[in-house]
Amino acid sequence: MTISRFIPPQRTLMGPGPSDVSPRVLQALAQPTIGHLDPLFVGMMDEVKALLQYAFQTENAFTIAVSAPGSAGMETCFVNLIEPGDTVIVCRNGVFGERMRENVERCGATAVMVDDEWGKPVDPAKVEAALKANPEASVVAFVHAETSTGALSDAKTLSALAREHDCLTIVDAVTSLGGVPLLVDEWQLDAVYSGSQKCLSCVPGLSPVTFSPRAVEKMQQRTGKVQSWFLDQSLVLGYWSGEGKRSYHHTAPVNSLYALHESLLMLKEEGLENAWQRHRDMHELLKAELEALGVNFLVEPDHRLPQLNAVAVPEGVDDAAVRAKLLNDYNLEIGAGLGALAGKAWRIGLMGYAAKRENVALCAKALKDVLG
Numbered sequence: 615m616t617i618s619r620f621i622p623p624q625r626t627l628m629g630p631g632p633s634d635v636s637p638r639v640l641q642a643l644a645q646p647t648i649g650h651l652d653p654l655f656v657g658m659m660d661e662v663k664a665l666l667q668y669a670f671q672t673e674n675a676f677t678i679a680v681s682a683p684g685s686a687g688m689e690t691c692f693v694n695l696i697e698p699g700d701t702v703i704v705c706r707n708g709v710f711g712e713r714m715r716e717n718v719e720r721c722g723a724t725a726v727m728v729d730d731e732w733g734k735p736v737d738p739a740k741v742e743a744a745l746k747a748n749p750e751a752s753v754v755a756f757v758h759a760e761t762s763t764g765a766l767s768d769a770k771t772l773s774a775l776a777r778e779h780d781c782l783t784i785v786d787a788v789t790s791l792g793g794v795p796l797l798v799d800e801w802q803l804d805a806v807y808s809g810s811q812k813c814l815s816c817v818p819g820l821s822p823v824t825f826s827p828r829a830v831e832k833m834q835q836r837t838g839k840v841q842s843w844f845l846d847q848s849l850v851l852g853y854w855s856g857e858g859k860r861s862y863h864h865t866a867p868v869n870s871l872y873a874l875h876e877s878l879l880m881l882k883e884e885g886l887e888n889a890w891q892r893h894r895d896m897h898e899l900l901k902a903e904l905e906a907l908g909v910n911f912l913v914e915p916d917h918r919l920p921q922l923n924a925v926a927v928p929e930g931v932d933d934a935a936v937r938a939k940l941l942n943d944y945n946l947e948i949g950a951g952l953g954a955l956a957g958k959a960w961r962i963g964l965m966g967y968a969a970k971r972e973n974v975a976l977c978a979k980a981l982k983d984v985l986g
C-alpha cells in the first residue's frame with residue numbers, strides 16, 4: 615500500500631456539524647505551536663474564557679473549554695454534578711436526551727425519563743409533573759437544541775421550573791450556542807456545555823462549558839470522588855484558573871485553542887444578536903427554497919432551529935443516493951436522519967460561518983438538480 619499526503623477536498627458543510635470553518639480560523643490553527651504553560655498562551659486562555667463568557671452571556675467564573683468534543687462536555691457536567699443514588703429528571707425528545715440517560719445511569723444515579731415525540735420541544739407541563747412526582751430529584755437535564763430533530767426547547771421555562779423544585783439544570787447547548795439566544799445568567803442555567811464545531815464554526819474537538827456558582831457549590835459538596843480523573847473539574851480548574859499559578863493537568867490542545875479564540879473573536883466582532891439574526895435570515899431564505907421544491911419541515915414553525923433544518927425525505931426519493939450525489943457532484947454535505955429518523959429525514963445545517971447566502975443558493979440549486 616502506498617500512502618501519500620492526505621489532501622481533503624473543499625466541501626461545503628451543511629450537515630449537523632462540523633460546519634464550514636472560516637479561513638481566519640484555519641489560519642489561526644496553522645500558527646506555530648507554543649508551550650501550553652507559556653505565559654503568552656496562558657494569557658490567550660484568559661481571553662478564551664472572557665470570550666466564552668460573552669458567547670454564553672454569563673459572568674460565571676467557571677467557564678472553560680474542555681479539551682475534547684461535545685460528548686466530553688456532556689460527561690463533564692454529569693460526572694461532576696451527579697453522585698450514586700441521585701435522581702435526575704432527563705428530558706428525551708431525540709438522540710441526545712437518550713445519551714443523557716446513559717450518562718446518569720453510568721453515574722450510578724436514577725434517571726426519571728420525560729419523553730416527548732421526536733420533532734417536538736420538551737413539554738414543560740410533563741417536566742413539572744415529573745418534578746412533583748419525584749421530590750428527591752436534584753437535577754433536571756435537557757437538550758436546548760436537539761440536533762437529531764431540529765427542535766428548540768424553552769430553556770428559560772424549564773430552568774424556572776427546576777429552580778422552583780430546588781433542582782439544578784444540566785443543559786446541552788451544543789447546537790444552540792451562537793445560533794439562537796442562549797442567556798445563561800438571565801435564565802439561571804447551572805451547567806451548560808457546547809461544542810466548537812457547530813455555530814462557533816471552529817474545528818471539532820473542544821467543548822465549552824460553564825458552571826453557575828450553585829453548580830460549583832454542589833461539586834464542592836460531593837461526598838465521593840468524581841469517577842473520571844480527566845473530567846474531574848476540581849483538578850482541571852487548577853490549570854484554567856488565573857492568578858499566575860497554572861498547574862499542569864494535561865497538555866492543552868494548543869492550536870485548537872488558537873482556533874477557538876479566533877472563532878469566538880469573530881462572534882464578538884459580529885455581535886451575538888447579529889449572529890442570531892443572520893441564522894434566522896438564512897433559515898427564512900432556505901425555507902422558501904425548500905418549500906418551492908415541495909420539501910416539508912418536520913418541526914412546527916415556532917420550535918424550528920434556524921441552524922438545523924430537519925426536513926422529510928420526499929416520497930419515493932432514495933435518501934442515500936441523493937446525499938451521495940450532492941457530495942460527489944456538488945461537494946455539498948447535508949446530514950442524514952439520525953436514530954428513529956434514519957432514512958426519513960435530511961438535516962440541513964446553516965451553522966456559524968456556513969449560514970450565508972452562497973450556501974443557501976448552492977444547496978437550493980443542487981437539490982433542485984438532483985431531485986429533478
Ligand code: PLP
Pocket residue numbers: 630631683684685686688710757759760761762786788789809818819
Ligand atoms: N449534543 C448534541 C445536541 C449534539 O448535536 C452533539 C453532536 O452532534 C453532541 C451532544 C455530541 O457532540 P460531539 O459529537 O462533539 O461529541
